[in-house]
Amino acid sequence: MAVAEYRLCFTKGSSVRFLSHLDMAKTMERALRRADIPLAYSEGFHPHPKMSFGPALAVGISSLEEYLDVETVADIPAEELQERLNRSLPEGLRILAAKRCLKRPKPLNAVINRAVYRLTLETEPSRRPAVMEILEHCMSSDRLEVTRVNKNGQKVVNIRPWLHNLKTEAFDEAGLQVSVTGEIGSNGNLRPDDILQLLPFPVKVRNIVRAEMWHEEHGIVVKPLDLC
Template sequence: MRIRITFTKQGALRYTGHLDLHRLWERAMRRAELPIAYSQGFHPQPKMSLAAALPLGFSSLCEMLDVRLNEEIPVEEIRLRLKDNLPTDIQVTNVESVDERAPALQTQVLSAEYHVQLTEPVDGSDLKRRVEELIQSESLPRERRGKFYDLRPLVEVLTVDTETSTLQMKLTAREGATGRPDEVLTALGIEPEYARVERTRLIFQE
């Protein structure tokens, strides 16, 4: 049985990395006595995968995890079992069964949407101008981990609400072509530590 879990990641868990989140889920499922399927070999690994890694410090309303179980269990029972075995900063919002033969979850993600709340005062008109300049740019050369790339094609949508000092971003999230909100903020001349970033939606291939 292959199940897909949608969940939120809030509070202190914003600072829990990708691998630690995997381990957190594995422990929670063991405590919930869910029969996780494991790979074969000397170092068996649980057959679970997250849709898209969430950078440290970001919260989310829409994380997704696929996991394979060794037996059929009603999805509502799975949800109830998990409820009492997860930290409060993770809330399961949906559990569904998916086709065993469906492509891997992480290969189906196309884009991600983010809500960004600026935490320091900004000049609204200046911020609006910088957003417009970024959108109109033909390229935005950036460097990440010693590699140069163009950020501009990865920014699908970028809007600003100057009254609330918030930004809405829709960024490419394909394998090998992922836009990061903190990189967009840096390109706008905003220090990422002066913003609260929350992932609000993952967009998948139909």
């Protein structure tokens, strides 16, 4: 019987950015066991630990803010859980905060509907102003069409309803940082590389980081740790 539930906020560093969602689940599960956290398990022939992650992150993208809910069969102070788990995690994964939930929280995937991505791009210096202008202009467009490829073929989608904010900032000679706030979850998904399709010429992507996630409704922002 689960007696306590915790919400964890963690980073997925560059060195582990290629872990798939499934790899991440296994890695966390094993780390929790190494840390001797008494996990609650489901019933049945194949008991699995009661843990659930927030929105999946595409392979190759690191993150400053990921979330995980986990249930235990013993009540442990959240700080102790965090400390023990951090000692058992492989390099690149780090628990930033742990909170013992006051009540049974709504699932992470049901509440998180915004994600911020930071893309570090490289362009030819001469093209940079144009790139910046095209991207900045997105916010005042009505439609933004991109092509998505899945196993059923190609599909043109309008990502404009999912784009909530976009800012660009130049650095170095050729560098450009783009911050995009997009919809995530059941109402639609903005993918960080969607916006690259809006450019008339290819740019080099140095890296993409998911920087933040939250719940937003009627302009009010609530962080996942404040929803449990």
